[in-house]
Amino acid sequence: MRNYLLTPLLLISLGLAWQPFSLAADEAKGLQIAKERKSRDIGWGDSESQTTMVLRNAAGDESRREMRTAALEVQGDGDKGLTIFDEPRDVRGTAFLNHSHPTAEDDQWLYLPAVKRVKRIASRNKSGPFMGSEFAYEDLSSFEIEKYRFNYLQDEPCGDSNCFVLEQIPADEFSGYSKSIAWLSQQHYQPVKVEYYDRKNTLLKTLTLQDYRQYLDKYWRPHKLSMVNHQTGKSTDLLIHKIEFNTGRTAADFDTNALQRVR
Amino acid sequence: MHRLIPGVALIATLVTAVPAQAESVVLGPVQSTDTLWKLATQARPDEGVAMVQVVYALWQANPDAFSGQNINMLRAGAQLNVPQRSEMLATPVARARQWYYQAIAAKPGRLAKEPAPVAKQNTIPTSMATVKTGAAVHQSGPATPVAAAATPTTPLHTAPPGKPATSKATMPETADESWLQQLSRDYTLTLQQRYYPQQGEQGQAKSHSSVAFSAEWVWQSDDRNHQLAFEPYLRFDQRDSERNLVDLRQAYWQYAGDGFDVKAGVDIVFWGVTESQHLVDVINQTDLVAHIDGETKLGQPMLNWNLYGAGGTLSMYLLPYFRERTLAGAEGRLRPPLLVDTDQPLYESAEQENNLDFALRWSRQFDALDLALSYFEGNSREPILVPGQNNELQPLYLQMQQLGLEAQLISGSWIWKLESIYRKTRQQDFVAATAGFEYTQVGLFDSNWDLGWIAEYQYDSRDEQAPLPGQNDMFIGTRFVANDAAGSEILLGLVQDLDNSDSRSGKIEASMRLSNNLRLRLDAWFFQSDTNWEPLYYIRRDDYLQLSLDYYF
Numbered sequence: 001m002r003n004y005l006l007t008p009l010l011l012i013s014l015g016l017a018w019q020p021f022s023l024a025a026d027e028a029k030g031l032q033i034a035k036e037r038k039s040r041d042i043g044w045g046d047s048e049s050q051t052t053m054v055l056r057n058a059a060g061d062e063s064r065r066e067m068r069t070a071a072l073e074v075q076g077d078g079d080k081g082l083t084i085f086d087e088p089r090d091v092r093g094t095a096f097l098n099h100s101h102p103t104a105e106d107d108q109w110l111y112l113p114a115v116k117r118v119k120r121i122a123s124r125n126k127s128g129p130f131m132g133s134e135f136a137y138e139d140l141s142s143f144e145i146e147k148y149r150f151n152y153l154q155d156e157p158c159g160d161s162n163c164f165v166l167e168q169i170p171a172d173e174f175s176g177y178s179k180s181i182a183w184l185s186q187q188h189y190q191p192v193k194v195e196y197y198d199r200k201n202t203l204l205k206t207l208t209l210q211d212y213r214q215y216l217d218k219y220w221r222p223h224k225l226s227m228v229n230h231q232t233g234k235s236t237d238l239l240i241h242k243i244e245f246n247t248g249r250t251a252a253d254f255d256t257n258a259l260q261r262v263r
Numbered sequence: 264m265h266r267l268i269p270g271v272a273l274i275a276t277l278v279t280a281v282p283a284q285a286e287s288v289v290l291g292p293v294q295s296t297d298t299l300w301k302l303a304t305q306a307r308p309d310e311g312v313a314m315v316q317v318v319y320a321l322w323q324a325n326p327d328a329f330s331g332q333n334i335n336m337l338r339a340g341a342q343l344n345v346p347q348r349s350e351m352l353a354t355p356v357a358r359a360r361q362w363y364y365q366a367i368a369a370k371p372g373r374l375a376k377e378p379a380p381v382a383k384q385n386t387i388p389t390s391m392a393t394v395k396t397g398a399a400v401h402q403s404g405p406a407t408p409v410a411a412a413a414t415p416t417t418p419l420h421t422a423p424p425g426k427p428a429t430s431k432a433t434m435p436e437t438a439d440e441s442w443l444q445q446l447s448r449d450y451t452l453t454l455q456q457r458y459y460p461q462q463g464e465q466g467q468a469k470s471h472s473s474v475a476f477s478a479e480w481v482w483q484s485d486d487r488n489h490q491l492a493f494e495p496y497l498r499f500d501q502r503d504s505e506r507n508l509v510d511l512r513q514a515y516w517q518y519a520g521d522g523f524d525v526k527a528g529v530d531i532v533f534w535g536v537t538e539s540q541h542l543v544d545v546i547n548q549t550d551l552v553a554h555i556d557g558e559t560k561l562g563q564p565m566l567n568w569n570l571y572g573a574g575g576t577l578s579m580y581l582l583p584y585f586r587e588r589t590l591a592g593a594e595g596r597l598r599p600p601l602l603v604d605t606d607q608p609l610y611e612s613a614e615q616e617n618n619l620d621f622a623l624r625w626s627r628q629f630d631a632l633d634l635a636l637s638y639f640e641g642n643s644r645e646p647i648l649v650p651g652q653n654n655e656l657q658p659l660y661l662q663m664q665q666l667g668l669e670a671q672l673i674s675g676s677w678i679w680k681l682e683s684i685y686r687k688t689r690q691q692d693f694v695a696a697t698a699g700f701e702y703t704q705v706g707l708f709d710s711n712w713d714l715g716w717i718a719e720y721q722y723d724s725r726d727e728q729a730p731l732p733g734q735n736d737m738f739i740g741t742r743f744v745a746n747d748a749a750g751s752e753i754l755l756g757l758v759q760d761l762d763n764s765d766s767r768s769g770k771i772e773a774s775m776r777l778s779n780n781l782r783l784r785l786d787a788w789f790f791q792s793d794t795n796w797e798p799l800y801y802i803r804r805d806d807y808l809q810l811s812l813d814y815y816f
Contacts, residue, residue: 043304045314055748063748064779074310089815090782091750092449105675107628115558117533120633124675125705128713129746176706216300246363248356251310252521253487256628257571261490261519263447263483 030150033164037189038145044219046072046249050241055133058233063088065131070247071142072254078102079142080254084262085131095262097254098123102146103171111259118259127176134205134227134236136176139196147171153181158193162186177204188212188220198231205229215245291342293328299337306345312352315359320351322366334366352521357486446482451475455811459596461804467596473500477512490517492530494562498553505592505605506552512562523570529562532580534624534637536671536680537697539719539738539758543667543682545639546622548586555597555788556770561586575627582620585642587658596805602655603648609659610642611689618642618662631674637667643688647730661688677702680719695723699738715742721758732768732798735761751775766792766799784811 053065066087072080078100085094093113100106106123126138141147151167163183170177178201183193191209198204209222225238252258290302303317321343322334328341354362453475462469475498482491494513500506515528532546546563553559566581587608591598612618620641627634646658665686672679683696699719707714716739723734740756753773760766768791774784789806792799 043301045300045304057748072310075304075307080310088750088776088779089449090776090813092815115533116531117535120671120673120678122673122676122678122701122703125703128705129711132711132746132748132750217298246314246360248313248315248360250313250356254310255571257524257569257576258519261487261517261524263481263490 026152027150029152030166031145033152033166033184033189034145034148034150034168037184038143040189041143041219042073044073044216045246046070047215047243047245048247048249049243052239052241053131053133053135054237054239056235056237065133070249070253072249072251074251078106078144080251081142082254082259082262093263095259097256097259098141099254100141100144102144106141109256109259111262116260118256125174126172127174134229134234135238138170138172138175138177139207139227155186156183158183158185163192164189185212188214190220190222203230215243219245288345289342290345292340293337293343295339297337297339299334302337302343306343308348308351312348313356313359315363316351316354316356319354319359319362320346324350334363355486357488445485446480449479450816451477451479452814452816453811454814455809457596457807457809459805459807461806463596464600464801464804465593467594468502471500471502471596473498473506475499479513488519490519491515492517492528500595503552503592503595505590505595508550508553508589510550510561512560514562522572523568525569526565526567529564530567531560531562532565532567534635534667534669535682536633536669537682537699537719538680538701538717538740539699539756540697540721540733541682542684542695542697543635543637543669545637545644545665545667546580546582548588548644550589552589552591552595552597554786561589575625578622578624578626580620580622582622582641583617585616585618585620585660587616587660588644588646590646590658596807597802599648599656599801601650604651604653604655604657607651607657608646609649609657611659611661612642616642624667626669631672633669633671635667635669637665637669639663639665639667643686645730647690661690663688676704691725693724693729695721695725695729695733697721697733711746713742713744713746715744716740717742717756727762727796730798732758732760732766737761749775749777760792760797760799763792763794763797766794766797768799780815782813782815784813785809786811 048068048070051067051069053067055063055065064087065085068084068086070082074080081096081098081100083096083098085091085096093111095111097109097111098106099108106126108121108123110119110121111117112119123137126141127136129135130137130140148168148170151169153165153167156163156165163185166182166184168180168182170179176198177196178199179197181195181197182191184190185192190212191207192212193209194207195203196205196207205227207225207227209225211223212220213223214220221240221243223240223243225240226235227238228235288306290306293302299318299321300314303314303321306321307314307317318334322329322332324346325341325343326332328338328343330336330338455473455475457471457473459467459469459471475496477494477496479494480492483489492513492515494511496508496510496512498506498508498510511529513528513530515526515530517524517526533541533544534546535541535544541557546565547560548563549557550559550561551557563582563586564584566583568579570577587605590603590605592605593602608616610616610618618641620639622637622639622641624635624637626636641662642660643663646660648656649659651657663686665684668681668683670679670681678701680700681696681698683694683698685694686692697719699717701715701717703713703715705713718740719738721733721736721738723729723731726734736758738756738758740754742755743753745751751774753771755769755771757769758767769789771785771787773786774782776782786809787807790799790802792803794800
């Protein structure tokens with residue numbers, strides 16, 4: 001068994017060693033930029049926000065979702081998130097709790113108010129749509145270095161400033177994407193545009209992030225996120241009305257016991 | 264019950280066990296690039312402590328590190344003693360938050376500098392110079408006007424939160440919100456039409472209409488500690504008066520503290536992990552006439568205490584009043600051939616419905632595994648139907664003791680589930696279990712559809728004596744979720760009796776959203792059995808199709 005394994009492993013390592021030198025340098029720069037992005041976003045603590053999601057089909061028909069979210073930064077692990085749905089009315093009071101982990105699978109629970117049940121759900125596959133929108137669960141999860149391999153491609157002008165263009169290859173084999181290309185503003189190292197490529201490596205979706213505002217003198221947050229699906233013509237806008245930091249949320253608010261009390 | 268108490272105490276100690284405190288730590292010296300917030304992120308022991316609690320504790324424990332007690336004026340070069348975790352937690356989050364917002368209002372913005380205005384007024388060369396010397400501490404006192412005005416007389420450690428505030432205008436945003444804004448009001452009106460293709464065994468009608476209304480008022484205090492809920496539920500049925508109901512599903516006050524919550528009043532509590540039946544779920548009575556699947560419950564008066572910590576969650580329930588099961592009347596379908604006289608219930612307990620029932624549950628997550636153990640003693644929620652007068656049946660509620668086990672293991676896209684009970688009444692004792700899995704495929708055939716498979720085996724040691732189906736049965740279900748804007752879903756389920764191949768039941772549950780306020784549901788059931796002592800045999804003519812429209816406002 002060991003011998004059978006050894007040959008392909010050897011071949012793979014040879015293959016890696018043979019990669020052109022310039023690519024290795026780009027990877028180093030890509031990782032460096034990604035680390036800078038992460039380090040600039042450390043220390044925000046906790047936040048609460050109100051969001052409207054506007055779903056549009058190819059014909060332009062719209063439907064809306066209203067939700068409130070709370071997030072907690074966790075040092076040394078992925079962040080915790082709580083989403084409470086207000087509209088449509090049939091899902092009002094439904095709550096989604098996520099404890100994300102950079103390398104392991106997330107822990108996820110749903111609170112179903114009709115039967116007062118906290119249901120733990122399988123989280124392996126993050127490629128599913130969030131609330132029928134064009135956003136997949138993985139598009140909304142917290143940014144962690146360990147989730148990707150990075151490749152710096154080039155600098156490109158974007159809007160008022162310049163952008164780093166980064167290729168991000170998901171480490172998770174259950175990701176719905178083969179890769180994504182992110183345009184990070186050189187001003188604040190946050191993405192202003194992301195292109196997602198499906199498993200067949202064709203362009204699937206484009207996300208644009210607008211209306212960045214700074215909080216606590218440090219943290220930049222977008223207030224309009226538009227995701228366009230090029231293959232179906234559908235699109236979803238996330239409009240964030242209000243973000244508050246430092247709301248006094250603690251880990252106890254992101255516990256399954258608290259999930260039953262969420263309103 | 265007496266024997267239980269030492270056990271409860273032991274578990275309670277385990278649940279509340281807290282890891283040992285760390286040694287005291289010092290942060291600093293403060294650099295000119297530091298902010299109090301940044302230092303607080305370093306000082307924060309874990310996410311169990313809110314950032315505002317850390318900031319407040321740092322401020323309180325290090326009076327000399329701030330010029331004029333102003334948190335916006337952290338001195339460069341100062342060293343900050345990091346208080347113990349318990350000291351940080353001593354100030355409630357809400358108070359710390361209120362203090363913080365008032366305190367930062369004095370001068371919003373960067374925190375880690377000598378007071379710039381002072382420096383300018385006094386034309387001291389540069390504030391940077393003092394920052395670099397690291398001797399800023401000694402500059403406080405009469406030399407700086409701000410400090411002179413504020414510091415010398417006030418003992419800092421006794422300063423209550425809110426004291427340093429200089430402006431009332433920027434109180435925390437929620438403090439002035441009206442009481443009404445924290446009250447949520449939701450109403451649901453349901454119109455339901457059932458159609459049975461065959462007339463009932465006792466000549467009951469084919470078409471049954473009903474209407475139901477529920478209101479839910481919930482108020483939560485600003486700090487989320489107190490919650491009041493009130494949810495009346497009304498139902499009117501065209502044919503069967505036993506299906507008319509006035510119920511209180513929720514009417515409670517709940518207080519959530521640090522690591523515990525208490526609740527007094529009426530509520531619905533769910534225990535369990537499986538999908539096809541809910542064996543362990545025993546707190547609430549089943550509103551059986553609402554839906555044959557038994558998932559609709561009646562409100563239960565209770566005193567509930569939940570304690571949570573590193574050892575898991577311990578829940579205790581005192582249940583002072585018993586609710587009888589709803590059972591179909593003469594004009595109703597889905598009932599035994601003989602009528603049940605629900606006006607004359609029998610109890611084993613001399614206290615009857617006032618018997619004080621008791622329940623206990625411990626649950627804990629071990630990574631991918633969830634475990635729960637529960638105990639219940641009191642009136643059995645499940646009546647035995649005994650022959651009464653006038654050729655009618657009477658429901659008899661025996662006393663019971665039940666031990667329950669719930670286990671769930673997540674492994675990739677698979678969720679393995681087990682529920683088991685051991686139940687003892689004066690009549691018999693038995694074991695029952697449901698075990699199986701749920702497997703989900705996401706993005707079926709490159710679409711947005713999710714497909715879930717559920718398979719569960721149902722066991723009951725009473726065999727054929729069991730008053731319900733599910734003694735040696737297999738449930739197979741499949742759930743389609745379209746992930747579309749309408750939230751369309753379809754669940755197909757089939758229960759096959761493994762002893763009698765002719766006994767089975769099946770269901771379809773489908774639903775979709777019509778608008779922001781409307782949801783349409785379609786439910787269909789069929790019941791088959793040729794074996795005349797099978798519970799299913801009595802309802803073999805009661806296959807039905809049901810359309811419901813829910814209006815939310």
